[in-house]
Amino acid sequence: MKREDPSATLPRGTAGARAPLLALRGLCTYFRGETGVARAVDGVDLEILPRETVGLVGESGCGKSVTALSILRLVPDPPGFHAGGEIRFAGRDLLRLPAAEMRRIRGNEVAMIFQEPMTALNPVFAVGEQIAEAVRLHQGLSRREASARAARMLEQVGIPDPARRARSYPHQLSGGMRQRVMIAMAVSCGPRLLIADEPTTALDVTVQAQILALLADLQRRTGMSMLLITHDLGVVAETADRVAVMYAGRVVEHAGVRELFARPRHPYTVGLLRSRPDLARPGERLPAIEGAVPSAFALPAGCRFHPRCPRAAARCVAEEPALLPAPAAAGEHAVACHFPVAEEP
Amino acid sequence: MNETRDAWEQVVGRLVRRRLVRAALVVLALLYAGAIYAPLLASDRPYVLVGIDYREYGEARRTLLPATTNLARLLREGPEEYGARRAASGGFGWEEAVAAEEEAAARRVATMQAYLAGEPRAAVLGDLSARVDAAVAAGRSGDRERATAHADAARELAGAIQTSLAARDPRRPGEGEVTLRPVRRHPLWQAIGATELFFMVLWTLVLLGPLWGRAVDRLLLGGDPTRIRRARAAKLAAVLALSLLGALAGGRGGGGSTSLESASIKAGLTSGDIVATRVVFPPLSFGFAELRAGERLRPPSWAGGAARAPAGAGAGPPEVEVLYGEPAAASPWRHLLGTDSLGRDLLVRLLWGGRISLTVGLVSAVLLVLIGTAVGAAAGYFGGWIDLVLSRVIEVVLCIPAFFLILTVVAFTDPAVVPPLVAIAVVIALVRWTGVARLARAEVLRLRELEFTLAARALGASALRTIFRHVLPNAIGPILVAGAFAVAAGILTESALSFLGLGVSHPIPSWGALATESRSPAHWWIQVFPGLLIFVTVVCYNLVGDAIRDAVDPRMRIESR
Numbered sequence: 001m002k003r004e005d006p007s008a009t010l011p012r013g014t015a016g017a018r019a020p021l022l023a024l025r026g027l028c029t030y031f032r033g034e035t036g037v038a039r040a041v042d043g044v045d046l047e048i049l050p051r052e053t054v055g056l057v058g059e060s061g062c063g064k065s066v067t068a069l070s071i072l073r074l075v076p077d078p079p080g081f082h083a084g085g086e087i088r089f090a091g092r093d094l095l096r097l098p099a100a101e102m103r104r105i106r107g108n109e110v111a112m113i114f115q116e117p118m119t120a121l122n123p124v125f126a127v128g129e130q131i132a133e134a135v136r137l138h139q140g141l142s143r144r145e146a147s148a149r150a151a152r153m154l155e156q157v158g159i160p161d162p163a164r165r166a167r168s169y170p171h172q173l174s175g176g177m178r179q180r181v182m183i184a185m186a187v188s189c190g191p192r193l194l195i196a197d198e199p200t201t202a203l204d205v206t207v208q209a210q211i212l213a214l215l216a217d218l219q220r221r222t223g224m225s226m227l228l229i230t231h232d233l234g235v236v237a238e239t240a241d242r243v244a245v246m247y248a249g250r251v252v253e254h255a256g257v258r259e260l261f262a263r264p265r266h267p268y269t270v271g272l273l274r275s276r277p278d279l280a281r282p283g284e285r286l287p288a289i290e291g292a293v294p295s296a297f298a299l300p301a302g303c304r305f306h307p308r309c310p311r312a313a314a315r316c317v318a319e320e321p322a323l324l325p326a327p328a329a330a331g332e333h334a335v336a337c338h339f340p341v342a343e344e345p
Numbered sequence: 346m347n348e349t350r351d352a353w354e355q356v357v358g359r360l361v362r363r364r365l366v367r368a369a370l371v372v373l374a375l376l377y378a379g380a381i382y383a384p385l386l387a388s389d390r391p392y393v394l395v396g397i398d399y400r401e402y403g404e405a406r407r408t409l410l411p412a413t414t415n416l417a418r419l420l421r422e423g424p425e426e427y428g429a430r431r432a433a434s435g436g437f438g439w440e441e442a443v444a445a446e447e448e449a450a451a452r453r454v455a456t457m458q459a460y461l462a463g464e465p466r467a468a469v470l471g472d473l474s475a476r477v478d479a480a481v482a483a484g485r486s487g488d489r490e491r492a493t494a495h496a497d498a499a500r501e502l503a504g505a506i507q508t509s510l511a512a513r514d515p516r517r518p519g520e521g522e523v524t525l526r527p528v529r530r531h532p533l534w535q536a537i538g539a540t541e542l543f544f545m546v547l548w549t550l551v552l553l554g555p556l557w558g559r560a561v562d563r564l565l566l567g568g569d570p571t572r573i574r575r576a577r578a579a580k581l582a583a584v585l586a587l588s589l590l591g592a593l594a595g596g597r598g599g600g601g602s603t604s605l606e607s608a609s610i611k612a613g614l615t616s617g618d619i620v621a622t623r624v625v626f627p628p629l630s631f632g633f634a635e636l637r638a639g640e641r642l643r644p645p646s647w648a649g650g651a652a653r654a655p656a657g658a659g660a661g662p663p664e665v666e667v668l669y670g671e672p673a674a675a676s677p678w679r680h681l682l683g684t685d686s687l688g689r690d691l692l693v694r695l696l697w698g699g700r701i702s703l704t705v706g707l708v709s710a711v712l713l714v715l716i717g718t719a720v721g722a723a724a725g726y727f728g729g730w731i732d733l734v735l736s737r738v739i740e741v742v743l744c745i746p747a748f749f750l751i752l753t754v755v756a757f758t759d760p761a762v763v764p765p766l767v768a769i770a771v772v773i774a775l776v777r778w779t780g781v782a783r784l785a786r787a788e789v790l791r792l793r794e795l796e797f798t799l800a801a802r803a804l805g806a807s808a809l810r811t812i813f814r815h816v817l818p819n820a821i822g823p824i825l826v827a828g829a830f831a832v833a834a835g836i837l838t839e840s841a842l843s844f845l846g847l848g849v850s851h852p853i854p855s856w857g858a859l860a861t862e863s864r865s866p867a868h869w870w871i872q873v874f875p876g877l878l879i880f881v882t883v884v885c886y887n888l889v890g891d892a893i894r895d896a897v898d899p900r901m902r903i904e905s906r
Contacts, residue, residue: 074802078729107804120796124818124897133814134804185804 019091020047021225022071022110022193026085029063029070031296032078038296040066042249043085045323048193053219053226055240055257057233057272061293063249064229068195071227072106090192108138111186115198117178121170127181128154128166131188138189153184157214176207180214187218194219195227200235212239233276237261242332245269248294248304251323255333265326265333265340267309303338311339353577359896366892369885374552376882380699381548384541387693389611389632390532391670396621397460397525399514400613405456406507409473412453413503416446416477417496420484440485447481450474450499457510460525466510473502516617527622532610534595542595547588554584609635614669626670629690633697634852637688639665642863645691645870646677683870685862694854695874701848701855702879705770706836706886712774714828717781718817724782725789726812736786739779747776751838755847765849769842773835781827788820822894829890833883840879 029041041063048054056064069075071087073094087094089110094102114120122130131150135141141149147166154162157180170178179199186194196215200208216239219226228240236243236257243260245253245268253266264270271289278284291308294300300307306316315338323336361367379386419427424439431437437445454474461467480495511521537545550557558580566572611630613619665674672679682691724735751772758768792798793816801815840857842848848858859875 069799072803074799076728103805103807105805106802107806112800112803114796114800116796120800122797122801122815122819124821133806137805137810182800185800 018049020088021050021052021090022046022048022227023088024067024071024085025088027067027070027087028083028085029066029075029080030083031080033297036297039083039249039299040080040296041070042299044246044249044251046244046251046254048225048227050192050225051219051223052242053216053228053240055236055243056227056229056246057231057236057243058246059231059293061296062246063296064231064246065197067246068112068197068227068229071195072110072112073102074106104138107134107186107191108189109191110193110195111189111191112195112197113179113182113186113199115201117175117182117202118170120182121178123170126167126169127173131166131181131185134185134188149188150184153188154181156218157181157184157187158210159184175203176210179203179207179211183211183214183218187222187224190222191224193225193227195229197229198231199228201230201232208235215239233261233272245272248299249296250304250336252305252336253334254323255326259333263333265335266305266337267311267339267341268305270341271308303336311341313339353574356896360892363892366888369888369892372881373885373889376699376878376885377703378548378552379696380703381541381544383633383696383700384533384537385545386627387629387631387633387690387696388533388536388627389609389630389635390536391610391624391626391630392531392533393529393623393625394532394610394619394621395527395529395623396614396619397527398613398619399512399516399525400618401456402460402512402525403514405453406510406512409450409453409457410500410503410507412446412450413473413477413496413500416443416450416480417493417500419443419446420480420489420492420496423484423489443481443484447477450477457506459528460512461510461523462526464523464526466523469502469506469509473499473506476502515620527620533627537595539592539595543588543592546591547584550584550587609668611668611670624670629693629696630670631690631693633689633693633854635689635693637666637684640680640684640688642686642868642871643680643684643688644868645683646679646681648683648870682874685859685871686868689852691859691870691874694859695856695878698854698856698859698875699878701766701843701853702836702839702857703882705766705773705839705855706832706882708770709773709777709835709838710828710831712771713778713831714781714824716774717778717827718785718824720778721782721785721787722789722812722817722820725786726793726808726816728793732786735782739782739786742776743779745776748838748841750776751842752845752847755842760850769839769848770835773838777831777834781824781831784823784827785820788823789816792816792819822897825897826890826894829886829893833886836879836882840875 024044024046027041027044027046028039031038031040044063044067046054046056046067056067058064066075066080070082071089071094075082082095089105094105097105121127125133128147128150131153132143132146135146135149136143151162151166154165159165159177159180165173165177170181173181179202183199194215199215200211203211212235215226215228218224226239228236230236240257243255243257244251245260245266247268253260253264253269255265260269261273264273268289271287274287275289277286289308294304294307300317301320302318303309303312303316303321306312309316319338321336321338323334326333326335326340361370419439419442422430422439427439427442451474454470454477458467458470461470476495476499480492480499483489483495484492510523512523512525513521561576561580562568562573566576609632610619614621614624667674680690680692682695684690685694720735720739724732724739751769754772755765755768758765760768789812798811798815801811806815836856839848839855840860843855843857844861846858846861848855851858856875856879860872860879863871
């Protein structure tokens with residue numbers, strides 16, 4: 001697979017030439033299946049700067065979660081395996097680290113929160129114990145110090161009566177509470193990068209807003225970076241500094257959040273933005289993108305979006321577009337399309 | 346409300362909520378108590394015996410001279426000559442032979458001294474013992490002349506003692522003139538080993554746990570829940586420490602017996618060899634292997650056993666032999682549950698038999714749960730080729746007809762090398778772990794896919810930590826239930842083996858072996874009572890296993906109802 005050096009073409013963060021905390025270069029994570037190899041993540045380029053929130057959006061099955069798990073090297077192997085590319089975190093190549101070293105990074109420097117707070121907490125331990133375990137694993141605190149820290153963390157994520165709640169079991173807490181506990185657990189060791197994989201999907205709307213506000217607040221206080229994985233464009237618009245749009249295992253568009261919402265260039269992004277419900281046009285039938293995400297076992301040749309793309313041409317079938325700076329873009333904006341959308345749709 | 350109780354309190358609370366489970370726990374506790382305290386409840390040895398054993402004294406007096414003579418001969422010969430004499434037959438080295446003879450002499454002296462305390466002529470025993478010590482010391486340092494001189498002097502003293510210190514035995518009046526003093530002994534205590542004592546102390550503390558636990562909580566800890574919680578580990582440690590201490594103390598107290606007795610104390614008391622001023626027997630004063638020719642197949646008391654007994658005294662069958670300390674022949678308390686075909690008390694044998702059956706059940710279950718969980722967890726968690734290999738191993742072991750393998754292995758192990766109890770328990774565990782392994786594998790496969798396992802990895806937990814702390818605690822419910830069933834199955838297997846005559850060796854009883862001792866419906870009690878105990882134990886374990894499954898599952902929110 002021939003590809004230009006992506007770092008040259010990637011847009012930089014707004015804060016200038018800061019070194020990225022995390023940089024994915026051509027990351028490929030494949031899965032062996034009975035019918036062949038599924039290319040779930042196939043050449044993802046992504047950078048996250050210190051203190052920055054990057055939103056990673058896309059439909060279900062486009063490889064968002066696998067990207068996240070690949071960063072922590074938690075893709076189950078077998079059947080998954082790393083097929084190429086690199087993950088640089090704070091100057092180190094995570095894919096080359098020995099397993100013990102990697103364990104020290106997980107939870108301590110890169111932490112992750114999950115979509116389902118119901119299943120992401122261990123049902124047989126009190127939540128305080130679970131937070132304390134994370135702290136004890138990495139910071140070698142005593143049992144007592146760790147449980148004090150756990151109560152403090154619960155307080156920080158806005159749980160009332162933390163000392164008592166620390167003794168509760170997950171089933172005794174509401175969904176929003178559980179997600180707060182998950183967040184407390186993830187940030188308890190002061191990670192530099194927090195990966196949030198659909199943190200609000202399982203929650204109802206009012207709780208979603210609280211959780212997003214909490215994450216933003218924690219980020220402001222601790223200065224950590226955040227990779228926010230979601231399929232909800234509203235969440236991205238509210239929280240992210242920059243957005244990467246994924247389709248079929250690749251990043252197809254990449255821009256600052258305002259720029260992306262104002263001037264989407266990739267036909268897929270345009271379709272995504274169009275398919276949102278709009279209060280200004282009530283009662284209208286929502287336009288949908290025709291077709292479905294291609295199977296990772298049989299990705300189309302050329303541009304992966306061409307079978308569903310209204311602008312597809314012969315070149316799209318023959319040649320895969322690279323992620324390049326968008327023509328006539330204001331600031332950073334990269335798009336992987338031979339015929340990017342020129343103006344506002 | 347329930348958040349203020351921690352995991353342990355909730356589990357225990359749920360466990361004892363159901364009346365049936367509480368009853369099962371009590372029954373199991375009593376069954377184990379019966380097995381553990383069997384030596385204290387049923388033995389032919391008295392707790393306390395204050396008296397004079399003329400047989401014992403007489404034997405010590407008569408054999409003191411041969412013992413010193415042997416010692417003198419050994420010392421005169423020295424190691425070389427002794428070696429030459431013994432070369433053909435092998436056996437002891439010279440050092441060991443000297444030590445054995447020295448000990449024999451010392452024990453005889455000690456026995457006589459005990460009965461002769463206060464008798465002025467007993468001072469000569471002290472001289473003798475000093476001579477023996479000096480002779481042995483000289484012999485060991487190689488000074489054969491001095492050793493021989495001392496040993497010969499000791500021999501002369503022993504000869505003098507034999508003639509002068511004859512006791513005034515009431516059964517042979519006119520033979521001697523020395524008056525013996527009663528000696529206080531604890532024959533039952535001396536028969537109890539350190540391991541038995543450990544479990545006795547442990548079980549006493551466990552059974553009384555609710556009592557002293559509450560007292561400690563209220564008086565020492567002031568009823569403060571947090572302090573009570575923190576003291577939990579300390580309490581457990583205290584119980585174990587006390588049990589160990591008891592075992593150590595018992596090991597020292599029971600070990601150094603100076604007694605020469607070999608025959609039954611009851612027989613001695615009956616015949617008049619032992620004249621006692623005070624005897625305290627256990628509630629059931631029969632040994633588990635005590636034969637009674639006159640009381641074969643006596644039915645339980647309420648089924649006519651007591652009424653029938655005197656009738657046998659007249660005609661053909663041998664007379665009922667009633668020894669000292671036993672209930673009268675017609676008493677309903679004599680052989681409450683009847684006797685077997687050799688006239689052994691069934692109740693006593695049931696109590697002792699529980700030790701084998703319950704131990705085999707528990708040990709085999711613990712072992713097989715450990716093996717099964719380890720294999721199953723490894724297969725389920727790591728997957729891939731590890732799972733492939735381990736699953737095939739499980740299938741292969743599953744294919745082996747377990748009972749016949751157990752039979753074969755037990756039949757071919759030498760009971761002198763591997764105790765049958767250990768062999769049976771280990772073999773049961775080695776062929777029966779597959780059930781638990783499959784269960785554990787399935788559970789781990791399910792749990793591995795849940796996000797909290799991934800979350801644990803994402804927090805930096807290692808594979809082992811993830812398995813032990815996050816996966817297995819969630820799988821413990823089904824595994825514990827399987828374990829409880831395994832105890833029941835182990836008891837049944839041991840019973841079946843004993844039934845076929847391949848269990849622990851005779852005359853040690855086990856429930857299965859007891860059930861096999863008669864197959865005639867006329868002697869129903871021999872099959873019914875052991876069978877009933879096996880049945881009750883198995884049912885209780887199943888009930889408790891079921892309750893454990895419910896209790897360890899925090900998602901079961903019964904208390905909110």
